[in-house]
Each structure stands twice: as C-alpha cells, then as structure tokens.
Amino acid sequence: MTSYLLDTLKSRFPEAVLETHAFRGDETALIKKEALLQAAAFLRQELGFDMLMDLTAADYLPREPRFELVCHFYSTTHNYRLRLKCPVEAHDAAVDSLTPLWAGANWFEREVYDMFGIKFNGHPDLRRILMYDGFEGHPLRKDYPLKKRQPRMLHKD
Amino acid sequence: MGLETALGHSFLTTRLDEAVNWGRKYSFFQYPFVTACCGMEYMSTFASTYDISRFGAEYPRFSPRQADVLFVVGTVNEKLAPVLKRVYDQMCEPKWVVSFGVCATSGGFYDNYATVQGIDKIIPVDIYIPGCPPRPEAVLDALIKLQEKVGRESVLDRKYR
Amino acid sequence: MTEKKTAEPGKTPDLEKLEDGRLVLNMGPSHPAMHGIVRLLLTVEGERVVGSDIEIGYLHRGFEKTCETITYNQCVPYTDRLNYVSPFINNVGYALAVEKLMGVETTARCKYVRVIMSELSRLTDHLTCIGANAMELAAFTVYFYLINAREELYKLTDSVAGGRITPAYTRVGGLTRDLPADFKRDTAEVFKKVRKNISDADKLLTRNRIFYDRLHGTGHISKEDALALSFTGPALRSTGVPLDVRKATPYLVYDRFDFDIPVGSNGDNYDRYLVRLEEMKQSMRIVEQALAQLPDGPINHPDFNVSLPPKAEVYGNIEALMAHFKLTFEGVKPPKGEVYQAVEGGNGEVGFYIVSDGTGRPWRVRLRPPCFPLTGGLSKMIQGGYLADIISTFGQINMIGGELER
Numbered sequence A: 001m002t003s004y005l006l007d008t009l010k011s012r013f014p015e016a017v018l019e020t021h022a023f024r025g026d027e028t029a030l031i032k033k034e035a036l037l038q039a040a041a042f043l044r045q046e047l048g049f050d051m052l053m054d055l056t057a058a059d060y061l062p063r064e065p066r067f068e069l070v071c072h073f074y075s076t077t078h079n080y081r082l083r084l085k086c087p088v089e090a091h092d093a094a095v096d097s098l099t100p101l102w103a104g105a106n107w108f109e110r111e112v113y114d115m116f117g118i119k120f121n122g123h124p125d126l127r128r129i130l131m132y133d134g135f136e137g138h139p140l141r142k143d144y145p146l147k148k149r150q151p152r153m154l155h156k157d
Numbered sequence B: 001m002g003l004e005t006a007l008g009h010s011f012l013t014t015r016l017d018e019a020v021n022w023g024r025k026y027s028f029f030q031y032p033f034v035t036a037c038c039g040m041e042y043m044s045t046f047a048s049t050y051d052i053s054r055f056g057a058e059y060p061r062f063s064p065r066q067a068d069v070l071f072v073v074g075t076v077n078e079k080l081a082p083v084l085k086r087v088y089d090q091m092c093e094p095k096w097v098v099s100f101g102v103c104a105t106s107g108g109f110y111d112n113y114a115t116v117q118g119i120d121k122i123i124p125v126d127i128y129i130p131g132c133p134p135r136p137e138a139v140l141d142a143l144i145k146l147q148e149k150v151g152r153e154s155v156l157d158r159k160y161r
Numbered sequence C: 001m002t003e004k005k006t007a008e009p010g011k012t013p014d015l016e017k018l019e020d021g022r023l024v025l026n027m028g029p030s031h032p033a034m035h036g037i038v039r040l041l042l043t044v045e046g047e048r049v050v051g052s053d054i055e056i057g058y059l060h061r062g063f064e065k066t067c068e069t070i071t072y073n074q075c076v077p078y079t080d081r082l083n084y085v086s087p088f089i090n091n092v093g094y095a096l097a098v099e100k101l102m103g104v105e106t107t108a109r110c111k112y113v114r115v116i117m118s119e120l121s122r123l124t125d126h127l128t129c130i131g132a133n134a135m136e137l138a139a140f141t142v143y144f145y146l147i148n149a150r151e152e153l154y155k156l157t158d159s160v161a162g163g164r165i166t167p168a169y170t171r172v173g174g175l176t177r178d179l180p181a182d183f184k185r186d187t188a189e190v191f192k193k194v195r196k197n198i199s200d201a202d203k204l205l206t207r208n209r210i211f212y213d214r215l216h217g218t219g220h221i222s223k224e225d226a227l228a229l230s231f232t233g234p235a236l237r238s239t240g241v242p243l244d245v246r247k248a249t250p251y252l253v254y255d256r257f258d259f260d261i262p263v264g265s266n267g268d269n270y271d272r273y274l275v276r277l278e279e280m281k282q283s284m285r286i287v288e289q290a291l292a293q294l295p296d297g298p299i300n301h302p303d304f305n306v307s308l309p310p311k312a313e314v315y316g317n318i319e320a321l322m323a324h325f326k327l328t329f330e331g332v333k334p335p336k337g338e339v340y341q342a343v344e345g346g347n348g349e350v351g352f353y354i355v356s357d358g359t360g361r362p363w364r365v366r367l368r369p370p371c372f373p374l375t376g377g378l379s380k381m382i383q384g385g386y387l388a389d390i391i392s393t394f395g396q397i398n399m400i401g402g403e404l405e406r
Helices: A003-014 A034-044 A104-115 B003-008 B015-026 B038-046 B081-089 B101-108 B136-152 C064-066 C073-080 C087-102 C108-136 C139-161 C183-204 C209-215 C223-228 C235-236 C267-295 C309-316 C320-330 C371-376 C380-382 C389-397 C401-405
Strands: A015-023 A027-032 A051-059 A067-076 A078-086 A093-097 A117-120 B030-034 B069-073 B094-100 B128-130 C016-017 C022-027 C040-045 C048-055 C338-343 C348-357 C364-368
Touching: A003 A015, A003 A027, A003 A034, A027 A034, A034 A067, A034 A078, A034 A093, A051 A104, A051 C348, A051 C364, A067 C348, A078 A093, A104 A117, A104 C371, B030 B038, B030 B081, B038 B069, B038 B136, B038 C108, B038 C139, B069 B081, B094 B101, B094 B136, B128 B136, B128 C022, B136 C364, C048 C380, C064 C073, C073 C087, C087 C108, C087 C338, C087 C348, C108 C139, C108 C183, C108 C267, C108 C389, C139 C183, C183 C267, C209 C223, C209 C267, C223 C235, C235 C267, C267 C389, C309 C320, C371 C380, C371 C389, C371 C401, C380 C389
Parallel strands: A027 A078, A093 A117, B030 B069, B069 B094, B094 B128
Antiparallel strands: A015 A027, A051 A067, A067 A078, C016 C022, C022 C040, C040 C048, C338 C348, C348 C364
C-alpha cells in the first residue's frame, strides 16, 4: 500500500524512518528518536500538520528498545492524521521535546515523564503532573506493581 | 401535661439532648467535598427534583468552619488524602461525615496504586452510602439515617469522639 | 510564571508576600466556585492575575494501568467514569476503538442506537456545563432549570441502560440491551421539556447584562494559540475553527444526518457558551433524525467470537455455550496491532489509543482526554485577566476530573 504522507516522510528522512505501516488505516511511521524533532517540524511546516493531537508512550518491557513514544498529529486544513513513533531505550530514556513547535506538548510530555520516566530535552518545566512529589517510580511502567501504594499520610486499618 | 399547665405558655420541659439534637439534625450545613462522578448525583440531589432542602440540609457551605456535615463525594486518591484530612480537621465540633458512593467507602473498583481504599482510613465516617454512584433516593435515605443517628446522640458524647 | 518556588506541592505556603507587592494566592483543590478538584497557584497584582501554575492529579485513579490487567469488555465500566458527564460517548469511543482493532463492523441498528445515546450524553454534558457555570456566576435559577432538563434525560438513559450516570452500555461488537419499546415516544416528550428548559435558560442568560459582561471578552484565546495548545471541541470552535470529528472523519452513521457545527469568532467564554447552547439544539436534531431512520434488526455482531451469543442459544447449543464461556473468561482477542480512534466528546476529541498483543487483555489503553490540553491552556487564558474571571473561564472549559486525570 502506498501512502503519500509516508512516502514523503521516507524520501525526506531516508535514514531515520525505520518502518512504516498503515494497520487499520492508521498511517504510522517508526522513526529514530534523534530525528523526531526535525520530522515533527517538517510535518508542521511543510505538510500542514498544525495540531499535536496526542502524545503518549507505551512500555514493551522484555523487548529492547523498551519504550515507544507515540505522537498523533492532525491537520485541520487537509483533514488527515499521522502517527509517529520513536523507540526509546531504557538506559537512555530521553527524547527531544516538542514544546518549541507546539505549546500544547508541555503537559503531554509532563504526563509521559510522570508515568513512564522518559525525559524530554529542552522541556521548560519537566516535573510530575499526576502523581505527587515523593512518589517513587513511574506507575505505567510494566514493572511497577498495580497495587504498590505510596501513601502521603498514615492510614488507619 | 405537668409544669406547662401550671405555669402557662411561657416554657416547656424537655431533655437537653432532645432539644439540642432537634436543632442539630434539621439544620445540617453540608460541606460537599466533591471529587468525582458522584458529584453529578450530588448535584441532582440538591437541585429541585429531589430537593434535599426538604430535609433541612438546605444549603452547601463551602467553608469547613461553617459546616457540620462533610459529604465526601467520590474517589479520594493518595494525592488528595492530606487535603481531605485537613478539611476535616478544620471543621468545628459537632461534625459528621457521610461517605458518598463506593469509592469513598471502600475505593470501589479502583484497587490500584493511586486510590485510597476508603476514606475511613483517614477520617471517621458516620454514614456510608452504597452505589456507583448512589441514586438521589439513596442519598436522601442516608440523610434521614444520619438524622436518626444524631437524634440518638447525647451532648456529652461528643468529647469521646 | 513569575514565581517558580511556589510550584512545590505540600510545601507551598498558601499566602505568601512577594517582594514587589505581588501575592501568591492558592485556589483549590477544594474551592466553592470550581467544580472539580484542581489547584491554582496564582500570582496576583491587585486583582490582576500575572502568573499561574495549575496543579492537577487529585483524581488520578489509575484507569490506564487497571485496563492492562482486565479483559477488553471489563474496561467498559471504567470508561463510564472518565467523562462522567457524558458517559455514553466514552463507551462508544472505546467500543469503536476495539472494533477497529479487530476489524469488525457492528450492525446498522447498533450504530444508530450508539449515535442516539452519544447525542443524549452531549446534551447532559452541555446542560451540566452551562448550569454549573451559571450557578457559579450566581444565576441559581438557571442551574435548577437546566438540571431539571438533565434529570429528564437521566430518566431516559435510565430506561435504556439501567443507570443514570454510569450505564456501561456498549460491549465490543454491540450493546448490552436494545432500546425500550416506548423509547421514541418518551424521547419526544423529554425533548419537549428539554427544549422548554433550554429556551428559558437562553432567555435568562444570553442577553443578561451581568452574565454577558462576565463572559464576554474573558478567557480569550486566539485561533493560533488554540491550535498550538491542542484545543478541540467547543473551546476550539469558539475561535472559529470548525473542527468536529463528527463532520471531519464521520464515524458510526454521522454522515447520514443533517446538522450544523456552530462556530464562534472571538474565542472568549461567551462564544464558548453560545457554541454549547447551539450544539444542544443540533444534538436534538440528530437524535430526531436518527430515531426517524432507526432500522430494525439485531444490535449485536453475529459472530460469537466478538459478542456474546443470545441466552437462548447458550442454553440450547453447545457451540454458543463454549463461545459464551470463552468470551466471558478470556474475552475478545484482537490481533496484534495498535489503533487510534477519535470520537467527538462533550469537550472535544476523545481518542482511544489501544495496543493489543494478541491476548484477551489490552497491552496499553490510552485515552486522549479533551480537557487535558484545555486545562493546560488555562494559564494562558487567565493571564492578565481579573481574578473573578477565572470562575467563568474555568467553568467554560468544563474540566472533568475523571477524564483529565483518569
């Protein structure tokens, strides 16, 4: 299956695009994390993707690279969607922040940092957002037990 | 009748507890600590269809200092727990706590790293309302139950809480 | 942000005098004029807000983590409690995402019923939003009018799904039950009352001097900023961008109805209010058209690997019995892969990103919460405005804790 978007992306970043697919019609490109910011800038400036719809991550624990950063882009002018994914290694969990391109990436990235522990280089204010200070670990990592509580105050039984 | 007949309409005799409790139970000032889904049913309960003011719990007070019943409406998580405790501590005696819905009661079906498994681990609770969320009828029932409970109390009890 | 050190939760002094005559004011987490628990740390200069830091997370309930440990259908009740003001939309969005992952399409009747229930949810959402906002601005009567309308709608959803607020109505490949026999008649009656209530509220609010002054021009956001901040829904449409998932990428059968997408022009609270008011009327239009077109037929997917077989089959047919057993214990098993499915929620685009590893439990469920970027952009919207304007702005972004923090 050929897709204009994925082909353009592949021809623009032949080195960085690792894999593309369109499972169930969702056009997806797997891209090296070093090229994420450039690719996103290309999408925004030249392909008309003016919205960062969502930014999240997923943990594929036994696998290496362990994490995947998942960004969904949307273009209001052309009405199409694209998903970019970056493999992120556990020992070097840091990605370039998208905040210079979309101000809305700020909170999404804070949430990914909070939940997965992936750091964002160049983020203006990277700190926990849903959990509290003093919380250890990152709850959405697969090796964080579902019921491991870290109370902020003493509980009665 | 006894004394009243002898002395005219100037006074009546009763027990102190009864008089005080009568005043207390029909003029609850609630502090709605609304966090989650149950808040929608709380809104329904105090709007005109179900009209909680028929039972004397007319108006929510959003200052803990002015409230006597704390309605904990919805899930309380670990991050919020100290806030709830602080609100409770700021309320003046006598005070009662209603745990509204299963999340406040036991954590409900949220049994994970984030949620407190019932607010009774943090503050004492007088009435639990089951339901996810409870229907307004259940809330009114709970309010009546609380009134009955208050009616059985003695002014001397409060210091033992 | 003028004052970074105020951001530390737990250690923050509630009221702190700064050197240059500015104050740090703590608003929330439990504040009378804000439905929902969010904490605003405001730096104020007199009545002007010069900086703000918004702290959320007081209703984080581990939805995404929990979903990884249960079967696909068991996730449905959790989705109710995301945006609890419009539960059906979450149900539908989740079911559509899983169906997309499995590559199945539901029956025609099921699609229509899903549309009808989604639009009823949109009505309850907007009624609650406007009602609560009006109450916070001291228009108590309007609150009662709109909550009465919502009460009628709850009776309707109660009769359909057996629950007022948390219906858990959809299943992968279908619904829990069909519409009741008198549904059309009941809806017509309910809509009569709802229309009356909405028109009353319209008369009381729209041209009301106080209400207008408090909403008009406050919480302003430009079109460019709204797009960059990932705004969707009424907040984006109030700036003039006609983005609505129902029109842009029609799902279910939204392409078969005639309805309009109201847009604003100023991007302020008043436009957001007007957009919501008009959307309610459009929702009722959609429901009426859907009821007129509603086809007969089954509501569940015929494949027993997708939805539960009917009870009569289960008791009389060994294959159906086995399918029932397998579906209940192991759940549906979508192939390996990932999908993103967007639906138009009350506050904007509700997107479910689901990753399957081929087993009966999702590997990762992610909800794109529409009010997450809105709350993130609140700082920008209240910047430079008066302290009192926060109430109307916060009310009009319609923050729903369950969805925001999941």
